[in-house]
Amino acid sequence: QYPGLAGRRVLVTGASSGLGDHFARVFAAQGAHVVVAARRQDRVQALAAEIAAKGGAATAIALDVADAAQVDQALADLDLDIVINNAGTTVSAAALDHDATVIDQIIDTNLKGVFHVARAAAQSMKDRGRGGSIVNIASILSHRVAGHASAYAASKGGVLQLTRALALEWARYGIRVNALCPGYIETELNRDFFASPAGEALIKRVPQRQLGQPEDLDGALLLLASDLGRFMTGADIAVDGGHL
Ligand code: NDP
Numbered sequence: 496q497y498p499g500l501a502g503r504r505v506l507v508t509g510a511s512s513g514l515g516d517h518f519a520r521v522f523a524a525q526g527a528h529v530v531v532a533a534r535r536q537d538r539v540q541a542l543a544a545e546i547a548a549k550g551g552a553a554t555a556i557a558l559d560v561a562d563a564a565q566v567d568q569a570l571a572d573l574d575l576d577i578v579i580n581n582a583g584t585t586v587s588a589a590a591l592d593h594d595a596t597v598i599d600q601i602i603d604t605n606l607k608g609v610f611h612v613a614r615a616a617a618q619s620m621k622d623r624g625r626g627g628s629i630v631n632i633a634s635i636l637s638h639r640v641a642g643h644a645s646a647y648a649a650s651k652g653g654v655l656q657l658t659r660a661l662a663l664e665w666a667r668y669g670i671r672v673n674a675l676c677p678g679y680i681e682t683e684l685n686r687d688f689f690a691s692p693a694g695e696a697l698i699k700r701v702p703q704r705q706l707g708q709p710e711d712l713d714g715a716l717l718l719l720a721s722d723l724g725r726f727m728t729g730a731d732i733a734v735d736g737g738h739l
Contacts, residue, residue, distance in 0.1 A: 496525060496526070497525055497717045497718075497720075497721035497722075497723055498721055498722040498723055499721045499722030499723075499725075500522065500525040500526060500527045500577075500717070500720070500721050501525065501526035501527065502526060502527070502528070503527045503528070503576040503577055504527070504528045504530065504573065504574055504575050504576050504577070505522045505527045505528070505529050505530065505575070505576065505577040505578070505579065505720070506529075506530045506532060506570070506573060506575050506577070506578045506579065506612075506616065507519045507522065507529060507530070507531055507532065507579045507581055508532045508533070508558065508560055508578075508579065508580055508581050508582040508608075508612055509532075509533055509560075509581040509582030509583060510529075510531035510532055510533050510539050510542060510581070511531075511533030511534070511535045511538035511539050511542070512533075512538065512682070512683065512684065513682035513683065513684060513709075514581060514632065514677070514680065514682060514709055514712070515531075515533070515579070515581040515582070516542055517709035517710070517712075518579050518581060518709075518712075518716060519531045519542060519546065519553070520546065521713055521716065521717070522577075522579075522720075523546045523549075523551035523552070523553060524551070525717070525721075527552075527577070528552040528553070528554070529543075529546065529551070529552070529553045529554075530553070530554045530555075530556060530573055530575070531543055531546075531553055531554070531555050531556075532555075532556045532557070532558035532560075532569070532582075533557070533558065533582065534557065534558070534559050536555065536556075536557040539555035539556070539557075540555040542555065543555040556569055556573075560582045560604060560608030560609070560611060560612055561600075561603040561604050561607065561608050561611075562611075563607075563611045566608075566611040566612055566615050567611075567615050569615075570612070570615035570616055570619060571615070571619065573616075573619070574619070574623070575616050575619065575620065575627065576620075576625070576627050576628070577627060577628045577629075577630075577720050578612060578613065578616045578627070578628075578629045578630070579630050579632065579716070579720065580608075580609045580612050580613060580629060580630065580631045580632060581632040582604060582608055582612075583604060583605045583632065584600060584601060584604045584605065585601060585605075585644065585646075585647040586600070586601065586646075586647075587643045587644065588643055589642075589643055590645040590646075593645065593646055597646065598646045601646040601647055601650050602646060602649070602650050602653075604650075605647065605650035605651060605653075605654065606649075606650040606651075606653040606654060606657070609631050609654055609657060610657055613629050613631070613657075613661055613672065616629060617629070617661070617665055617668070617670050620668065620669075620670050621665075621668045621670070624668075625669070626668060626669025626670050626671075627669070627670050627671075628670070628671045628672075628673075628719070628720050628721075628724070629661070629670065629671065629672045629673070630673055630674070630675055630716065630719045630720050631654050631657070631658050631672070631673070631674045631675070632674075632675055632677070633651050633654045633655055633658070633674040633675065633676045633731060634647070634648075634651040634654075634676055634677060635676055635677065635678040635679070635733065635735045636648040636651050636652075637651040637652050637654060637655045637674070637676050637731070638652075638655075638676065638733070641697075654674060655674055655676075655731055658672050658673065658674040658729065658731065659729045662728040662729030662730075663729060666728055671719075671724070671725070671727065671728040672728060672729065673719040673724070673727055673728060673729070673730045673731065673732070674730070674731035674732075675712065675715050675716055675719060675731070675732055675734065676731055676732065676733040676734070676735065677707065677712055677734055677735065678701065678707055678733070678734065678735025678736050679697060679698065679701065679706050679707060679735070679736075680706065680707040680708065680709060680711070680712065681706040681707065681708055681709075682709065689706055701735070701736040701737060702736060702737030702738065703736035703737050704736075705736060706736075707734065707735070707736060711734060712734050715732040715734050718732070719732065
């Protein structure tokens with residue numbers, strides 16, 4: 496068990512699939528009360544019910560992180576100790592084919608969404624005077640670039656700078672803000688892509704020449720979120736099988 500997680504209230508955004516679903520189960524297994532959020536309410540309700548059936552504590556909420564007013568309203572009474580800012584989206588296309596709607600969707604979710612959720616959570620953490628921990632899920636593309644991912648790389652690069660800026664401002668309130676930068680992690684949605692020739696070519700560029708699994712992120716995630724990482728803020732940890 497990691498220190499400072501049992502009984503704490505942990506929000507996981509984008510918990511309706513992939514890494515967010517996994518992260519919610521990880522915190523529930525640590526004895527935390529998880530608040531699982533996403534736009535697809537049926538999916539997070541099913542996840543919360545599954546966690547509860549296994550003896551864990553979970554609440555499901557519908558949340559669009561790109562809607563600042565909705566985020567403020569939803570988070571006001573959640574009494575959060577920890578936030579995993581995981582909701583994210585991407586569209587694979589050449590920069591010249593990214594129309595304004597796609598650019599808005601990616602930046603609004605991945606960068607502005609992270610900011611909205613962090614602000615709303617930090618306001619209530621500050622008001623309660625108990626501090627807290629915010630972990631922003633960034634990406635290998637926070638540090639590097641790849642073809643057909645310009646808006647995504649820009650959004651995730653922005654998440655790192657946002658993380659550092661918020662850490663600097665909120666340290667005085669006892670709120671830590673860190674980033675986790677996953678490399679290529681196999682989830683249901685990308686499994687077919689990574690089995691295709693283009694996906695296999697990407698995997699060959701990873702020094703360890705393999706995809707990560709969601710569990711490979713657990714150590715870094717729990718370190719940043721829990722009291723084990725109490726002297727860490729404004730930091731980022733890459734979990735990516737080596738530098739690409
Ligand atoms: P998925 O597509 O499986 O999950 C994305 C999640 O984000 C879904 O639960 C989706 O739920 C939610 N989401 C999307 N838009 C919004 C929104 N506007 N408001 C609220 N929730 C939203 O992707 P992954 O699990 O792979 O990715 C999770 C995070 O990890 C992302 O930030 C991604 O960029 C990052 N990442 C993933 C990597 C990987 O290899 N898998 C590598 C590096 C980073 P819903 O549609 O129901 O709202």
